[in-house]
Amino acid sequence: MSHVLGLKCKECGRTYPKEPVAACSECWGGLEPVYDLDRVRATFTREAVAGRPRDLWRYRELLPIDGEPVVGIGTGFTPLIRAHRLGAALGIPDLWIKYDAACHPTLSFKDRLVAVSLTKAREFGLTTVGCASTGNLANAVAAGAAAAGLSAVVLVPKDLEAAKLTATAVYGATLVGVEGNYDRVNRLCAQIADRYGWGIVNVNLRAYYGEGSKTVGFEVAEQLGWRLPRHVVAPMAGGSLVTKVERAFQQLASLSLVDDAPFSLHGAQPQGCSPIARAVREGSPLRPVKPDTIVRSLAIGDPADGLAAVAAIRRTGGSAAEPTDPEVLDGIRLLAQTEGLFAETAGGTVVATARQLAESGAFAEPGPVVLLVTGHGLKTVEALRSVPFTTVIDGRLESFEAFWEGRAALSA
Ligand SMILES: Cc1ncc(COP(=O)(O)O)c(C=O)c1O
Ligand SMILES: [Zn+2]
Numbered sequence: 001m002s003h004v005l006g007l008k009c010k011e012c013g014r015t016y017p018k019e020p021v022a023a024c025s026e027c028w029g030g031l032e033p034v035y036d037l038d039r040v041r042a043t044f045t046r047e048a049v050a051g052r053p054r055d056l057w058r059y060r061e062l063l064p065i066d067g068e069p070v071v072g073i074g075t076g077f078t079p080l081i082r083a084h085r086l087g088a089a090l091g092i093p094d095l096w097i098k099y100d101a102a103c104h105p106t107l108s109f110k111d112r113l114v115a116v117s118l119t120k121a122r123e124f125g126l127t128t129v130g131c132a133s134t135g136n137l138a139n140a141v142a143a144g145a146a147a148a149g150l151s152a153v154v155l156v157p158k159d160l161e162a163a164k165l166t167a168t169a170v171y172g173a174t175l176v177g178v179e180g181n182y183d184r185v186n187r188l189c190a191q192i193a194d195r196y197g198w199g200i201v202n203v204n205l206r207a208y209y210g211e212g213s214k215t216v217g218f219e220v221a222e223q224l225g226w227r228l229p230r231h232v233v234a235p236m237a238g239g240s241l242v243t244k245v246e247r248a249f250q251q252l253a254s255l256s257l258v259d260d261a262p263f264s265l266h267g268a269q270p271q272g273c274s275p276i277a278r279a280v281r282e283g284s285p286l287r288p289v290k291p292d293t294i295v296r297s298l299a300i301g302d303p304a305d306g307l308a309a310v311a312a313i314r315r316t317g318g319s320a321a322e323p324t325d326p327e328v329l330d331g332i333r334l335l336a337q338t339e340g341l342f343a344e345t346a347g348g349t350v351v352a353t354a355r356q357l358a359e360s361g362a363f364a365e366p367g368p369v370v371l372l373v374t375g376h377g378l379k380t381v382e383a384l385r386s387v388p389f390t391t392v393i394d395g396r397l398e399s400f401e402a403f404w405e406g407r408a409a410l411s412a
Helices: 037-043 046-050 056-062 084-090 110-123 136-148 162-169 182-196 206-223 240-254 275-282 306-315 325-339 345-360 377-384 397-411
Strands: 004-009 031-035 080-082 095-099 128-132 151-157 174-178 231-235 264-268 369-373
Touching (some): 264 345, 325 345, 325 377
Parallel strands (some): 095 369, 128 151, 151 174, 231 264
Antiparallel strands (some): 004 031
């Protein structure tokens, strides 16, 4: 049974029927589904949700599908981990990691968006889907399409990390490497959606795809015992995730599933591509940039939801930071060495941002601080570059002894 009444322009409020449509034809604003909250309320209770399978579809009344889910069964409900050791290192007493790299088939939160958008593609009767991607969405679309029996055409900047390319092609997707950065790829995808009528998840399925990101917010609230965190730090590329966390918290509050308590959303971007973070920090208009950073997953210079992200951060009293690439790598190592969790470069950006925000007093309002770690470190191993061995020896005990005793002598 559908809980979605239609689509609505986020800027001018014009309404549209539930169709694959990229943007408002009046003002080019983004679209989002409108839910019949009275109908949602009838079945969406804490008790009902508690009895459902531990995946993202436990929140299905607030997701824009009309029939049964066909993609993403078993995906989501990722761990929310109390991070004592990282908290001590950063000076954040009530710190939590939402490790959104586990419990996903392609090890990033993009599997959430793909579960929703490809289920919707099947409802629309589409047979070919695709995306423009900085890597993680490419992996998720290719895997999701394979599982749903859809053809996939995935376009990416041709010089992405090796793991991101291999973990797209393996699913049998048509993988097109484009010369140029993400913004070039994205413009091409908008043209391809028009030309071929395919379901491009971040273009004409965008209104549905973005809603998948809300499930991170729903999970955090449920895992905290149906309570909103005081602070969330989110990585930003196109800027959608941070806006969808706000929407998730607002929807739970308007359904009285959580107290309508204040929360602040903080944004993380690497210094080499930080149009949203800079606009927040300087109070300036959003200016597109040319990305130059090792954080390839966040390298979107002209973010589609940039203005909405700035507004969500300002509205909630949040802030932003722009760590350098070396600080991002320190963030990856610190998370790994304090919590045993390996993050891709986007996660390192979040940890480095949390460090800077803690130092500047941005978390002064007490309460849980949740860091969204949205992708697994095995996807971006080349970012760490250096040879990881402490030593290399032949297979004899004497060789190990020489190494170990020499090491002990050095540190004595
Ligand atoms: C790992 C990871 N985290 C966060 C993001 C940012 O999401 P958004 O584009 O919604 O801002 C991305 C986007 O590609 C990503 O790959
Ligand atoms: Zn509009």
